[in-house]
Amino acid sequence: MNTTSMSSEFDLIRQYFSRPAANVVLGVGDDCALLQTGAGMQLAVSTDTLVAGVHFFPDADPASLGWKSLAVNLSDLAAMGATPRWATLAITLPYVDDEWLAAYADGVYRCATDYGISLVGGDTTRGPLSMTFTVMGEVPAGQALRRDGAQAGDTVWVSGTLGDAAFALAAIQGHLNLSDADFATLGTRLHAPIPRVALGQALRRLAHSAIDISDGLLADLGHILENSHVGAELDYIRLPVSEIVHDLAAHPAFDRCVLAGGDDYELCFTAPADNEDAIAAVGEKLGLRLTAIGRISAMPGLRLMDAEGLPITLDVAGYDHFAS
Known part of the structure; x- marks a missing residue:
């Protein structure tokens, strides 16, 4: 384990969670992201939290955890018939472990690359290990799959x-x-x-x-x-x-x-x-x-x-x- 005390949370964000993003007017580094949506599209948004000891074992492989923590949110977009576009990540860390963070970020970005979603912002803080993704996707207006549409005979x-x-x-x-x-x-x-x-x-x-x-x-x-x-x-x-x-x-x-x-x-x-x-x-x-x-x-x-x-x-x- 390689634990360090970095100069600030912004250094951590720049090092591990800042990469070029598509369909983004303004991404990581400002108070808000600015996103370019397509004409005639609706925005589908979902948030999910994973907590150590509740959703995953504290010693879980960080690369696998990185993949899963984003993938489970993408599953919500899938259920709506949405195309993944953007994600934000709020991650809480008990301390900074460079080796763990590098592997976790690699897992996140492998999943993001496979599904064409861009990480555009988020937050870091100190505390018990958890991560919260908010994912956003586009779906043609009126075509979203919803929970309230089932009909007798289906x-x-x-x-x-x-x-x-x-x-x-x-x-x-x-x-x-x-x-x-x-x-x-x-x-x-x-x-x-x-x-x-x-x-x-x-x-x-x-x-x-x-x-x-x-x-x-x-x-x-x-x-x-x-x-x-x-x-x-x-x-x-x-x-x-x-x-x-x-x-x-x-x-x-x-x-x-x-x-x-x-x-x-x-x-x-x-x-x-x-x-x-x-x-x-x-x-x-x-x-x-x-x-x-x-x-x-x-x-x-x-x-x-x-x-x-x-x-x-x-x-x-x-x-x-x-x-x-």
Whole structure:
């Protein structure tokens, strides 16, 4: 560890978080950034905080943490169908560790480069380790995917697979044993999530509503149902899981990890049944698994159904920071 006492927070910002930015009139270094938005576009804005000991282990690899701390925010833009443009970072550090900061900044900028987003400002302060990103993206006026758009008769879809990150965390916490290869695969889903930005953009004219799965499928789909004043029936047997997680079906934590584990950062969306072929074509084009897992109904509530169409009762719920 290489800890130093730099002359000021502004030195730290200049050294680690100042790089040329696109579509920016004025970036890092002034009281505010000045951003150039496109004609006929709306600005989508999201803020998310990661706190050591709550969202990540204090000894987490800084490069991976840099990627993840930005990627989880980009997932919110993906859920709106927005194109990422700009980000600000407010980071709180217990002390200045040059080696840690260099690796963290590298992770941030790798993610930013991959998704075409520019870091345009933020803040640094001293205290317990945490980082707060605010991300901004553009979406054509009237085309944003929202939580309040689901309609009775819609098909419920989910991208990718569920439960990988939750099982990786369970392994880290000593609740199950995985082979080195399986742990490496699932660990990538936990530490380096892939925001489904291209999928969100492709769904603008195909889906009625969308949300990213950060707190678990049941909790996040529940937000769509609440905001849209509808209900849903999900086919338990159609929930998409990876081969590794499928082989863990007998584990006591299987349902909790798959349905409520969180950290999936996949998209759950609803779309008219007539759009099934078009959505399947999107998945094929992106090389991304898209699975129809149920349907929206006018009857309130979220119901899990077995292979015979009978309701299943499971005692699982999504993550809540303030749940007792």
